[in-house]
Amino acid sequence: MTWETILLALRAIRRNVLRSSLTILGIVIGVGAVITMVTLGGGATAQVTSEISSLGSNMLQVRPGQDFHGPGGTRSSAEPFKIDDAEAISREIFGLEAVSPTGTSSTQVISGNKNWSTTIMGVTNAYLQVRDWPLESGREFSEAESRSGRAVCIIGATIKKEIFGDKDPVGETIRLKKLSCQVVGVLESKGQTGFGQDQDDVVLVPLRAFQRRLKGNTDVGAIYVSAADGISTTTVKEDIEQLMRERRRIASGEDDDFHVRDMQEIVSTLTSTTRILTALLGAVAAVSLLVGGIGIMNIMLVSVTERTREIGTRLAIGALEREVLMQFLIEAVVLSSFGGLIGIILGLVSAGIGAHILGMPFVFNAGIVVIAFVFSAAVGVVFGFFPARQAARLDPIEALRHE
Amino acid sequence: MNTTPYGNNGKNHLIELKGITKVYGTGSVAMHALRGIDLCIDPGEFVAVMGPSGSGKSTCMNILGCLDTPSAGSYLFKGIDVGTLSRDQRAILRRNYLGFVFQGFNLLNRTSALENVELPLIYRGVPARQRHDRARKALAAVGLTGWESHTPGELSGGQQQRVAIARAVVIEPEVLMADEPTGNLDSTTSREIMDLLSAFNREHGITIVMVTHEADMAVYARRTIHFLDGIIDTEVDNGKEGVVQ
Numbered sequence: 001m002t003w004e005t006i007l008l009a010l011r012a013i014r015r016n017v018l019r020s021s022l023t024i025l026g027i028v029i030g031v032g033a034v035i036t037m038v039t040l041g042g043g044a045t046a047q048v049t050s051e052i053s054s055l056g057s058n059m060l061q062v063r064p065g066q067d068f069h070g071p072g073g074t075r076s077s078a079e080p081f082k083i084d085d086a087e088a089i090s091r092e093i094f095g096l097e098a099v100s101p102t103g104t105s106s107t108q109v110i111s112g113n114k115n116w117s118t119t120i121m122g123v124t125n126a127y128l129q130v131r132d133w134p135l136e137s138g139r140e141f142s143e144a145e146s147r148s149g150r151a152v153c154i155i156g157a158t159i160k161k162e163i164f165g166d167k168d169p170v171g172e173t174i175r176l177k178k179l180s181c182q183v184v185g186v187l188e189s190k191g192q193t194g195f196g197q198d199q200d201d202v203v204l205v206p207l208r209a210f211q212r213r214l215k216g217n218t219d220v221g222a223i224y225v226s227a228a229d230g231i232s233t234t235t236v237k238e239d240i241e242q243l244m245r246e247r248r249r250i251a252s253g254e255d256d257d258f259h260v261r262d263m264q265e266i267v268s269t270l271t272s273t274t275r276i277l278t279a280l281l282g283a284v285a286a287v288s289l290l291v292g293g294i295g296i297m298n299i300m301l302v303s304v305t306e307r308t309r310e311i312g313t314r315l316a317i318g319a320l321e322r323e324v325l326m327q328f329l330i331e332a333v334v335l336s337s338f339g340g341l342i343g344i345i346l347g348l349v350s351a352g353i354g355a356h357i358l359g360m361p362f363v364f365n366a367g368i369v370v371i372a373f374v375f376s377a378a379v380g381v382v383f384g385f386f387p388a389r390q391a392a393r394l395d396p397i398e399a400l401r402h403e
Numbered sequence: 404m405n406t407t408p409y410g411n412n413g414k415n416h417l418i419e420l421k422g423i424t425k426v427y428g429t430g431s432v433a434m435h436a437l438r439g440i441d442l443c444i445d446p447g448e449f450v451a452v453m454g455p456s457g458s459g460k461s462t463c464m465n466i467l468g469c470l471d472t473p474s475a476g477s478y479l480f481k482g483i484d485v486g487t488l489s490r491d492q493r494a495i496l497r498r499n500y501l502g503f504v505f506q507g508f509n510l511l512n513r514t515s516a517l518e519n520v521e522l523p524l525i526y527r528g529v530p531a532r533q534r535h536d537r538a539r540k541a542l543a544a545v546g547l548t549g550w551e552s553h554t555p556g557e558l559s560g561g562q563q564q565r566v567a568i569a570r571a572v573v574i575e576p577e578v579l580m581a582d583e584p585t586g587n588l589d590s591t592t593s594r595e596i597m598d599l600l601s602a603f604n605r606e607h608g609i610t611i612v613m614v615t616h617e618a619d620m621a622v623y624a625r626r627t628i629h630f631l632d633g634i635i636d637t638e639v640d641n642g643k644e645g646v647v648q
Contacts, residue, residue: 317522320495
């Protein structure tokens, strides 16, 4: 009888092509949307994580001012660092690869008739090491240039593109405020950060030149530190915090007036952001799954008159209640799992295409595939099966008379 | 189900109703559809049940067909008290002994005539090949050879009723219950359907119980039972074996 029941169910599906395909469509849309959204969300998270590692995952930033969440920025009230602080870190902290004191300022870059607003950073060569940032062409600052604060600069890929176009910028001169500056090197392109900042939109000058000629002081804005391989950034962070508290004479119990941020922190901020984004997309998709479910319910309820009479007929000619129920259950399961399978394939394909268009990695999430499939099957079974169960429990004559 | 045919009481009644009542609703709104029916039907009979609307003839028919249960009284089918049977047992009784023909045909839509006729055989677990053969033969017996693959939507009312009759007789039932089988058909087609039913009664010995309100159709039956206000008013013996005219 089981095989016969399956046969009956398949016949019923084939007989009602329109109703069957609408049911399947509802599930396909729901499952497909959930899988697409969540897979794309997973891809976005993976991309953000890889972009953060492009910042240098072993990097720490020491900034004056208290912690505030988000990238960049300092509190002006705190006393700025000096070169001494960077040298002290370099000298006293164990397990460092490179230390670079930096200063940052925004200004116009002018060359010929080209004009571009950008970020100027005063750095030492160690900055390139900390950021793990190779040169595309030209050279680093020479010892003499760093020490004397000569007006030379290394430009980012965006500056090269905006100011020089296809020309080779090495040896050319650009003007930063009143400072004429010779380009000695070009950085390789790093692309955007996870926050959407263009990392290549930057001009690096020797820190000494930055302090004397652009700022007119000896302040250091942020100290970039990279831990050596195999050294925990957490340990380094704690060591630096202790050292700086001593140097800045902060009594125990008082709040720090500086902040050491390691990338783990940024990673967790960003992943929590993308997680929220994924959850949001997932919620939107869940709504479409629900709407798909309501669509199925509609179709099932609309056809309930016809189906009730069909059930009455089947009961009258001698079908058992459980045989009728089994037929409808199989029908619902076949329809919803078929729809679920198509939805999974469609969802994965569109997620793949979407990831390709958005330039994101495609991250297969087996969990969501299973969840979407199970949910769709449940929706199909609940909405397909329960109206039928109501009908099959009627006396045959009531089911037959149903209008 | 396969106990001694025709019960232990020594009588040959196929169907025996005793004091059957049917009440819809309760208390002051109770509607007495049947007020105590006593009726016996013997094997091979062709009984027409007549009466005005609301006289209880259809209710009685549904109880006879085990589609509905009486409020009180006993119903013996081949000597078995149907009142003691479970829902599933009644379904098996219908499956093995009863065929139904309805006024509204009640065929499955968008399903070929052959598949409609096969349906009761599926529930009886008849193997596919045998099922096809028997369904084809049943369709041939109602004169629908060549129409096997047509769906109800592609058939005329008379043809649909023929498919329904084929579906009812394909299981070779003891009793064929026909509830106003010609109610939706014109007079010519009605006569064709009645001829068909008479032929099954005469040639295959299938007992037929038919509800109708058309006297023209009732004359095909050997015995006519008139219902009025929930009781049997009169019984008329047409005095003929099966078909008239």
